[in-house]
Amino acid sequence: xxxELHEVxxxxxxxxxxxxxxxxxxxSDALRHDLGLxxxxxxxxxxxxxxxxxxxxxxxTRSCLMFAVSAVDCQITTVEGLTRPDGSLGPVQQAFLExxxxxxxxxxxxxxxxxxxxxxxxxxxxxxxxxxxxAGNLCRCTGYTNIVRSVLRAAELAGLDSARPxxxxx
Amino acid sequence: MTTKxxxxxxxxxxDQRFLRGDGRYVDDIGVGQDVLHAAVLRSPHAHxxxxxxxxxxxxxxxxxxxxxxxxxxxGPMADPLPLLIPHPALTHGRTQFALARDEVNHVGxxxxxxxxxDRYVAEDAVASIRVEYDLLPPVVGIDAARxxxxxxxxxxxxxLAARLEQENxxxxxxxxxxxxxxxxxxxxxxxxxxPLEGRGTVARWDPDVGRMTVWTSTQTSTGVRAxxxxxxGLDLGQVDVVTPDVGGGFxxxxxxxxxxxxxxxxxxxxxxxxVKFTEDRRExxxxxxxxxxxxHHVEVGYDDDGRVLGLDVTFxxxxxxxxxxxxxxxxxxxxxxxxxxxxxxYRVVFESLYTNTVMVTPYRGAGxxxxxxxxxxxxxxxxxxxxxDRTDVRAANFIQPDEFPFDQGLIFQDGRExxxxxxxxxxxxxxxxxxxxxxxxxxxxxxxxxxxxxxGIGLACYVEGTGVGPYEGAHVHVETSGKVKVATGLTTxxxxxxxxxxxxxADVLGCRFEDVEVVTxxxxxxxxxxxxxxxxxxxxxxxxxxxxATRAREKALRIAADALEASPDDLEIVEGVVSxxxxxxxxxxxxxAVLSNPLRxxxxxxxxxxxxxxxxxxGKPPVAEDDEPGLEGRDFYSPERSTFASGMHAVIVETDPxxxxxxxxxxxxxxxxxxxxxxxxxxxxxxxGVAQGVAGALLERMAYxxxxxxxxxxxxxxxxxxxxxxxxxxxxxxxxxxxxLNPLGIKGAGEAGVIPSAAVFASAISDAxxxxxxxxxxSPSDLFDLRERRKETR
Numbered sequence: 036x037x038x039e040l041h042e043v044x045x046x047x048x049x050x051x052x053x054x055x056x057x058x059x060x061x062x063s064d065a066l067r068h069d070l071g072l073x074x075x076x077x078x079x080x081x082x083x084x085x086x087x088x089x090x091x092x093x094x095x096t097r098s099c100l101m102f103a104v105s106a107v108d109c110q111i112t113t114v115e116g117l118t119r120p121d122g123s124l125g126p127v128q129q130a131f132l133e134x135x136x137x138x139x140x141x142x143x144x145x146x147x148x149x150x151x152x153x154x155x156x157x158x159x160x161x162x163x164x165x166x167x168x169x170a171g172n173l174c175r176c177t178g179y180t181n182i183v184r185s186v187l188r189a190a191e192l193a194g195l196d197s198a199r200p201x202x203x204x205x
Numbered sequence: 206m207t208t209k210x211x212x213x214x215x216x217x218x219x220d221q222r223f224l225r226g227d228g229r230y231v232d233d234i235g236v237g238q239d240v241l242h243a244a245v246l247r248s249p250h251a252h253x254x255x256x257x258x259x260x261x262x263x264x265x266x267x268x269x270x271x272x273x274x275x276x277x278x279x280g281p282m283a284d285p286l287p288l289l290i291p292h293p294a295l296t297h298g299r300t301q302f303a304l305a306r307d308e309v310n311h312v313g314x315x316x317x318x319x320x321x322x323d324r325y326v327a328e329d330a331v332a333s334i335r336v337e338y339d340l341l342p343p344v345v346g347i348d349a350a351r352x353x354x355x356x357x358x359x360x361x362x363x364x365l366a367a368r369l370e371q372e373n374x375x376x377x378x379x380x381x382x383x384x385x386x387x388x389x390x391x392x393x394x395x396x397x398x399x400p401l402e403g404r405g406t407v408a409r410w411d412p413d414v415g416r417m418t419v420w421t422s423t424q425t426s427t428g429v430r431a432x433x434x435x436x437x438g439l440d441l442g443q444v445d446v447v448t449p450d451v452g453g454g455f456x457x458x459x460x461x462x463x464x465x466x467x468x469x470x471x472x473x474x475x476x477x478x479x480v481k482f483t484e485d486r487r488e489x490x491x492x493x494x495x496x497x498x499x500x501h502h503v504e505v506g507y508d509d510d511g512r513v514l515g516l517d518v519t520f521x522x523x524x525x526x527x528x529x530x531x532x533x534x535x536x537x538x539x540x541x542x543x544x545x546x547x548x549x550x551y552r553v554v555f556e557s558l559y560t561n562t563v564m565v566t567p568y569r570g571a572g573x574x575x576x577x578x579x580x581x582x583x584x585x586x587x588x589x590x591x592x593x594d595r596t597d598v599r600a601a602n603f604i605q606p607d608e609f610p611f612d613q614g615l616i617f618q619d620g621r622e623x624x625x626x627x628x629x630x631x632x633x634x635x636x637x638x639x640x641x642x643x644x645x646x647x648x649x650x651x652x653x654x655x656x657x658x659x660x661g662i663g664l665a666c667y668v669e670g671t672g673v674g675p676y677e678g679a680h681v682h683v684e685t686s687g688k689v690k691v692a693t694g695l696t697t698x699x700x701x702x703x704x705x706x707x708x709x710x711a712d713v714l715g716c717r718f719e720d721v722e723v724v725t726x727x728x729x730x731x732x733x734x735x736x737x738x739x740x741x742x743x744x745x746x747x748x749x750x751x752x753x754a755t756r757a758r759e760k761a762l763r764i765a766a767d768a769l770e771a772s773p774d775d776l777e778i779v780e781g782v783v784s785x786x787x788x789x790x791x792x793x794x795x796x797x798a799v800l801s802n803p804l805r806x807x808x809x810x811x812x813x814x815x816x817x818x819x820x821x822x823x824g825k826p827p828v829a830e831d832d833e834p835g836l837e838g839r840d841f842y843s844p845e846r847s848t849f850a851s852g853m854h855a856v857i858v859e860t861d862p863x864x865x866x867x868x869x870x871x872x873x874x875x876x877x878x879x880x881x882x883x884x885x886x887x888x889x890x891x892x893x894g895v896a897q898g899v900a901g902a903l904l905e906r907m908a909y910x911x912x913x914x915x916x917x918x919x920x921x922x923x924x925x926x927x928x929x930x931x932x933x934x935x936x937x938x939x940x941x942x943x944x945x946l947n948p949l950g951i952k953g954a955g956e957a958g959v960i961p962s963a964a965v966f967a968s969a970i971s972d973a974x975x976x977x978x979x980x981x982x983x984s985p986s987d988l989f990d991l992r993e994r995r996k997e998t999r
Contacts, residue, residue: 074226139699141452
């Protein structure tokens with residue numbers, strides 16, 4: 036029996052995508068395979084590693100634990116949506132570059148989205164606060180030292196951004 | 206003069222795509238195209254005969270295109286997978302079939318292969334296959350394997366794949382003649398590489414040109430290419446293997462071909478569509494490889510200063526159900542166990558044993574963590590018995606700086622002599638003691654004790670043979686635009702090769718770093734290569750890039766000298782421009798590239814300069830007899846033997862007197878991998894290695910039950926560390942003792958961080974607790990139990 040498909044509109048990084056999906060399609064799979072946004076990675080498919088973290092209405096969410104059909108009417112942000120409008124790296128991305136906060140890059144999108152949301156809540160974290168911010172994401176390469184440094188640096192860069200007059204901003 | 210890039214903390218070029226979500230990992234290949242997805246039926250039993258497999262009805266499911274069992278495989282595909290590294294001692298090597306034939310030997314072994322419209326449907330189809338098993342008693346763990354009352358393979362007596370003995374001197378006589386002796390039993394449990402990206406393979410067969418393209422998440426593109434060609438009956442020239450971005454390897458992806466690396470290309474050719482297999486996490490736990498599980502027995506004789514006069518080590522290596530990667534891991538343990546020390550005599554014997562568990566192939570460190578742990582536990586035991594400082598016992602056994610090259614009198618994993626090229630172990634120890642505060646520790650311990658807190662300090666030293674052969678190559682091509690394309694066949698899994706190889710190439714060529722683009726692991730660009738393992742990429746491919754770029758530079762200078770009517774000796778290349786030193790006369794590398802290729806046909810303004818009426822001496826052939834067109838350089842680096850990096854770690858831990866929780870208070874690393882190409886990347890490697898080492902020492906183990914079920918096959922239950930479990934800070938100091946074996950003097954760094962971890966934590970926890978730790982990893986509950994047992998026996 037063919038699977039029933041549902042008409043779904045997903046809004047990702049401000050763009051609307053109309054797709055037909057089975058109810059069981061995970062948001063992570065829909066983003067990657069149906070929308071072609073392969074920046075979101077799948078590391079465990081049981082919500083533990085955090086590689087697939089996207090922002091759903093601004094909140095960090097494991098896209099492997101959510102059905103795509105339940106993300107209708109949500110604003111979704113993926114790693115592809117973190118660059119500035121002019122194409123340059125956003126503050127969190129720039130910080131990870133400067134601090135060597137990534138090696139193989141597979142877990143990185145989940146860290147970038149998580150930190151983006153974390154800094155909105157806590158714009159100037161202490162080192163302990165920075166550690167806590169990323170304490171739900173697994174990385175097998177870096178040993179986390181440089182990720183924590185990246186969070187602190189991202190807070191600095193984001194602070195500079197918000198201190199800048201709007202017309203000078205990207 | 207251009208600033209030298211070698212040695213600088215250059216930001217990584219590959220990060221731009223990773224940070225934007227533009228990385229291209231294997232599961233990203235083919236997205237948006239017409240791709241079919243594969244899923245695999247895996248054995249739920251550790252040991253069983255397959256009575257019947259019923260696939261009837263599977264193809265009737267909508268969206269299912271193909272279902273295969275072993276019966277459907279023919280020719281070489283129906284044979285066992287290759288035994289990659291044969292060894293004379295491996296008398297009973299057994300490998301699995303691409304799909305199980307008649308018998309399964311571990312939970313997770315591949316039995317049937319399905320291709321469907323998407324992964325969901327493929328998994329539905331897998332679930333509809335019915336298999337009838339005749340259960341056999343499983344062999345789980347080293348004790349059961351040694352006892353051999355049950356056999357994994359009927360035709361392998363004693364479950365014994367191999368027995369290997371090496372001896373330098375007469376160790377047993379030396380021990381018998383020693384004033385002091387000790388015996389130790391030391392165990393290490395299983396763990397695994399566990400990259401965040403599992404295995405995956407995509408293949409496309411192009412019938413129009415008769416060509417197979419395979420994208421696979423591997424540490425060896427050339428190895429997979431050879432295997433695919435052999436198994437599918439294709440010429441090597443018909444198979445291209447492209448390694449896309451790889452989400453971590455740590456050893457597990459050096460093994461090949463995995464069943465899916467053959468089944469996916471075969472399916473792509475059969476159905477005429479792109480086929481993709483992406484392993485899920487549970488599959489990774491039960492069908493990819495593990496490592497580390499070994500049991501060791503040590504006999505040692507020593508003098509009053511703690512000098513080891515004779516060392517006799519016997520150990521048992523659990524190689525799992527199959528042994529495609531041969532004896533590499535136990536050979537490395539048996540040789541690298543010696544570390545920076547020179548025992549009077551050494552004998553080592555190991556037995557490699559089959560069990561009904563996932564097979565074993567190298568995991569970062571590859572047998573070295575076990576060897577280091579055995580040697581360092583032994584030296585700690587000697588220090589304890591003599592009442593001496595542990596660092597003094599190390600110092601008494603060190604190879605001295607004036608003794609290099611130092612021949613350990615054994616044969617290493619590459620079949621070459623275990624001969625250390627360079628190092629300075631006393632200097633490393635002095636640095637480590639300063640960094641951790643070794644001499645100040647007794648006072649700190651007293652202060653802590655006054656607060657009712659229990660602390661301990663430990664250290665561990667290692668030597669790591671890096672940059673093993675046989676060879677690596679590089680191709681450097683200066684394009685007419687002045688852009689420089691560098692290719693190595695060796696693959697990348699996050700080490701930053703695109704950055705460090707560009708640093709090396711730009712230094713040699715005198716071009717701008719930004720103009721260099723590096724491609725790794727693509728057999729179309731460099732078909733001759735070995736792979737990324739054993740901390741060999743920087744040494745092997747780094748040296749090859751240096752040599753290939755040197756050839757390109759020599760050619761550029763020769764052509765430029767002709768064009769500028771100058772002597773090559775008077776030329777310099779800066780920022781991509783060749784000029785006569787001290788003058789304005791110059792030509793850029795792009796134009797030199799144009800001139801390097803005599804043309805009949807111009808295709809743009811620049812190329813007009815290279816056409817037959819513009820260049821060349823009419824009295825000579827346009828391309829000289831010993832030359833070839835194009836501004837390219839290709840060369841290979843093939844060393845006589847490995848180069849030996851070294852290092853030492855120290856840690857201060859606190860153990861909770863009530864709960865036995867183990868807390869890291871300070872972690873220090875002294876590391877010597879010769880000159881650093883990019884210190885930022887080397888430190889990143891060390892930090893990552895230490896975290897993996899902490900995990901292996903305190904958290905991670907493979908929990909098999911007696912029936913061979915892996916009980917913790919998920920990230921919920923296998924305790925991979927988050928940021929909260931690793932040291933907040935690692936103090937790192939470097940020594941830079943160059944290697945005499947390669948043009949850059951470099952040594953490998955990739956595995957170093959993980960090697961001494963089990964040893965250093967066992968040392969520190971023993972020091973805190975006042976009794977020896979002889980089994981690793983150790984969890985708080987393990988430590989709690991040890992304390993309780995000691996209370997009972999007292």
